[in-house]
Amino acid sequence: MAIREIVLEPNEVLHQVAEEVKQITPAIRKLLTDMADTMYEAEGVGLAAPQVGVLKRIIVIDVGDDNGLIEMINPVIVASEGEQFGPEGCLSIPGYRGDVRRANQVTVKGFDRKGKEITITGTELLARAFQHEIDHLNGILYTELAENYYEIPPEEEEEFEQEQEQAQKQAQKQAQTTEAQEPNQEKE
Numbered sequence: 001m002a003i004r005e006i007v008l009e010p011n012e013v014l015h016q017v018a019e020e021v022k023q024i025t026p027a028i029r030k031l032l033t034d035m036a037d038t039m040y041e042a043e044g045v046g047l048a049a050p051q052v053g054v055l056k057r058i059i060v061i062d063v064g065d066d067n068g069l070i071e072m073i074n075p076v077i078v079a080s081e082g083e084q085f086g087p088e089g090c091l092s093i094p095g096y097r098g099d100v101r102r103a104n105q106v107t108v109k110g111f112d113r114k115g116k117e118i119t120i121t122g123t124e125l126l127a128r129a130f131q132h133e134i135d136h137l138n139g140i141l142y143t144e145l146a147e148n149y150y151e152i153p154p155e156e157e158e159e160f161e162q163e164q165e166q167a168q169k170q171a172q173k174q175a176q177t178t179e180a181q182e183p184n185q186e187k188e
Ligand SMILES: [Zn+2]
Pocket: 089, 090, 091, 092, 132, 136
């Protein structure tokens, strides 16, 4: 288990476009593992490689639904529909949140750590997480999209966490996953 330091805004690395991964090396697999460890340690639902200072197109997400941990290399949104509007936060901008308009459902294609193509469709919180993390790969922070942006009063932090938990439960019910091939259960 290795926790990496989360890059905080303002930092140039958060505003740059990340490069596609050409080859899945042991270093990339280690990065995926470290990113998940770092995300769980920070109690986030998603993390993009630029947030640990690596300009590569890699994301990890776990919104607490049936998908469990999603690791995705070179993710691309191939379909989106509907609309949702709600609060978002970012591990690189602690203590703040803002309301962002997002697609309510997205289908994302990418590769797992073995180089196998995977396709996942997510709604609600999972869709929001995909859009937020993929934005990071293009150097876009949610603060650029938010219709309002505000500091979380300390007494509301707990309430926000409860809201997130509720959203997670909601996501669990609505989780929809399709994979191009057999789900890969192997963990390294
Ligand atoms: Zn973020």
